[in-house]
Amino acid sequence: MKPEAMGLSSTRLAKLDEVMTRRYVDSGMLPGILTMVYRRGRVAHIGMSGHMDLERGKPMREDAIFRIYSMTKPITSVALMMLVEEGALGLDDAVATHIPEWKNLGVYQSGMPTLLADQPPSFITIPPDRPMKVVDLVTHTSGLTYGFMMRTAVDAAYRKMKINAFDTPGGLDTFIEQLSTLPLEFSPGTRWNYSVSIDVMGYLVQKLSGMTFGEFLRTRLFEPLGMKDTAFFVPEDKIDRFTSCYQPGPGGKGLKLQDDAGKTTYAKPPALESGGGGLVSTAHDYMRFCQMMLGGGTLDGAHILSPKTVALFSRNFLPGNQDLTQLATPGAFSESGYGGVGFSIGCGVNIDVAKSRLPGTEGEFHWGGAASTAFWIDPKEDLAVVFMTQVMGTDARLTLRRDLRTLVYSAMTESLA
Numbered sequence: 001m002k003p004e005a006m007g008l009s010s011t012r013l014a015k016l017d018e019v020m021t022r023r024y025v026d027s028g029m030l031p032g033i034l035t036m037v038y039r040r041g042r043v044a045h046i047g048m049s050g051h052m053d054l055e056r057g058k059p060m061r062e063d064a065i066f067r068i069y070s071m072t073k074p075i076t077s078v079a080l081m082m083l084v085e086e087g088a089l090g091l092d093d094a095v096a097t098h099i100p101e102w103k104n105l106g107v108y109q110s111g112m113p114t115l116l117a118d119q120p121p122s123f124i125t126i127p128p129d130r131p132m133k134v135v136d137l138v139t140h141t142s143g144l145t146y147g148f149m150m151r152t153a154v155d156a157a158y159r160k161m162k163i164n165a166f167d168t169p170g171g172l173d174t175f176i177e178q179l180s181t182l183p184l185e186f187s188p189g190t191r192w193n194y195s196v197s198i199d200v201m202g203y204l205v206q207k208l209s210g211m212t213f214g215e216f217l218r219t220r221l222f223e224p225l226g227m228k229d230t231a232f233f234v235p236e237d238k239i240d241r242f243t244s245c246y247q248p249g250p251g252g253k254g255l256k257l258q259d260d261a262g263k264t265t266y267a268k269p270p271a272l273e274s275g276g277g278g279l280v281s282t283a284h285d286y287m288r289f290c291q292m293m294l295g296g297g298t299l300d301g302a303h304i305l306s307p308k309t310v311a312l313f314s315r316n317f318l319p320g321n322q323d324l325t326q327l328a329t330p331g332a333f334s335e336s337g338y339g340g341v342g343f344s345i346g347c348g349v350n351i352d353v354a355k356s357r358l359p360g361t362e363g364e365f366h367w368g369g370a371a372s373t374a375f376w377i378d379p380k381e382d383l384a385v386v387f388m389t390q391v392m393g394t395d396a397r398l399t400l401r402r403d404l405r406t407l408v409y410s411a412m413t414e415s416l417a
Contacts, residue, residue, distance in 0.1 A: 004413070006039040012411030013037065017047035019407055020400070024389075025050040028254050029396055030372070031246055032060035034388040036283045037408060038291060039381070045411075046283075052243040052390075053261055065229055065242045066388045067259075067266070068286065069277040069369035070335055073198045074313075075230075075289060076275030077138065077346030079217060080201045081309050088208040091135040095142075098134075098204055101180040105132065107143065108183040113157040123153070129187040134204070136188040137197040139317045139343045141327075143184030144195035151331055154185050164196045166270040166278055172203040172213065175272060185329070189319060192327040194334055198346055202275025213273045224302035225292055227285040232278050233269045242266065242280070245371055245390040258392050277370065283386045290377050290384035314363035314379060316342030316351045323351055335368035337398055358402060359409035361417050374401045380417040383408075 003010050016035065024030040032050025036043060048060045083089060089098060096103040106125025113122075128143065136142040147158030162168065163178050170177075179200070185193060206213040209220075214232050222230050234242045245259040259265075266280060288299065293313065297305030318327055324338035334348075340355030341348045347365040350356060366376030372394055374387045385408055387401075 001042060003044045006042055006044040007412060007414035008039060008044050009411045009413050013045045016407040016411060021049040024400055029394065030389045030391055031255060032389065034060055034283050036287050036386045038287055038384040063241055063282055065234055065238060065280050065282055066373060066390055067245060067371050068279050068281045068373055069371055070367060071369040071373055071375060072275060072277050072279040073346045074367060076198050076202050078305060079205045079221060081305055081345060082220060083205060083208055085306060085309060089134060091138060093134045094131040095134060096131060099176060106183050107187050108154050108185055112153045113160045123183050125183045128184060132188040135317060137201050138345050140192050140195050140197050141189050142195060142197045143186050143188050144197050145185050145193055146195055149333060152185060154183060157182050164199060166272050166274055168272040171272045172206055176203050191329050192318065192324055192343065193329045193332050196276055198276040199274055202273065213275060225288045225299055227288050230279055230281040230285045232273050234266050234280055239267060243390045245392060247392045248394055283388050286375060286386045287384060290375060293377050294379060294382060294384055313344045313347055313365045314349060315344055316349055317344055318342050358405050368401060372397050382416055
């Protein structure tokens with residue numbers, strides 16, 4: 001069936017592939033790309049160009065497996081909401097209800113992590129204005145942070161203790177124990193700061209379900225949805241489909257290898273199953289996840305969430321309906337532009353189209369991954385887009401997502417909103 005039957009222009013979709021290839025692949029900024037567009041119940045377009053492995057000369061293929069990094073977060077969020085629907089926890093629960101060792105977490109006032117390897121950090125803290133709630137984890141307003149931020153004494157302590165490393169001995173249990181020894185950067189609910197919060201949600205899923213986090217995802221989400229290539233590692237019989245990952249070369253020119261698909265640590269299960277960034281997946285698998293969300297929580301007879309819960313992903317949970325320009329900590333990292341973007345359940349959400357300065361729809365939710373992957377789901381337009389590539393640390397990350405969004409919406413000939 002032609003894209004025109006789904007309200008999309010074949011000519012404009014061809015232009016999408018041409019512009020993205022010329023601007024990002026032919027220029028040497030990206031090794032290869034795969035774009036999938038779904039609308040009105042069908043995959044309307046699949047575009048590919050470039051390579052999945054430059055060193056081996058392997059062209060991009062439709063079933064290539066990618067590191068999706070923070071595109072893991074919406075999947076973890078759905079897993080958490082499955083347990084919310086079952087009454088295992090609530091978004092307004094105090095986190096300490098489920099993690100008692102976090103009951104006395106303080107907010108950083110002063111102090112620095114010691115330089116001595118065998119000595120724990122020493123900080124002066126004050127009590128938070130209120131206890132951390134599960135909704136603070138969901139929205140990155142928990143007071144937690146990431147070690148890569150390079151902004152504060154607290155994130156320096158994360159780096160020293162190697163918090164959120166995929167090979168953390170003891171896995172998620174040790175991860176939670178480590179965090180219990182460190183202060184929060186701010187009182188929960190007062191700021192937005194990208195953080196390990198979603199990894200904590202993975203721990204909650206594991207603890208409350210009585211299953212390992214990976215087993216919960218496999219049996220309760222991936223198998224029912226037919227996401228056969230999504231996991232925390234790549235088994236030997238699939239390694240030939242795994243992409244190599246790159247980073248900008250010296251001076252930002254060209255690409256250099258960051259993780260060789262043939263020698264990757266992803267070939268074996270990690271010690272820590274990271275709900276914030278540990279999964280690998282394919283464009284088809286991730287689109288199955290998007291289709292389920294567009295279907296109000298159901299796909300091909302697999303009922304994952306209720307329509308009312310899925311609708312929450314289109315709502316802004318930030319206090320006072322603020323967007324990220326108003327609530328984000330100065331210098332905070334994000335996989336999205338800030339203007340007009342709020343935050344729902346583990347995803348950015350469009351709350352002001354004009355302020356975003358991009359075509360889109362209010363209530364559309366989205367996110368991206370560290371290797372420049374991206375997705376968005378637009379329920380009002382019955383549209384989902386998945387974009388795959390593999391480059392870490394490129395300055396073009398947000399620009400290429402801007403171009404992708406502009407070109408996809410420019411291909412729309414009929415609006416449902």
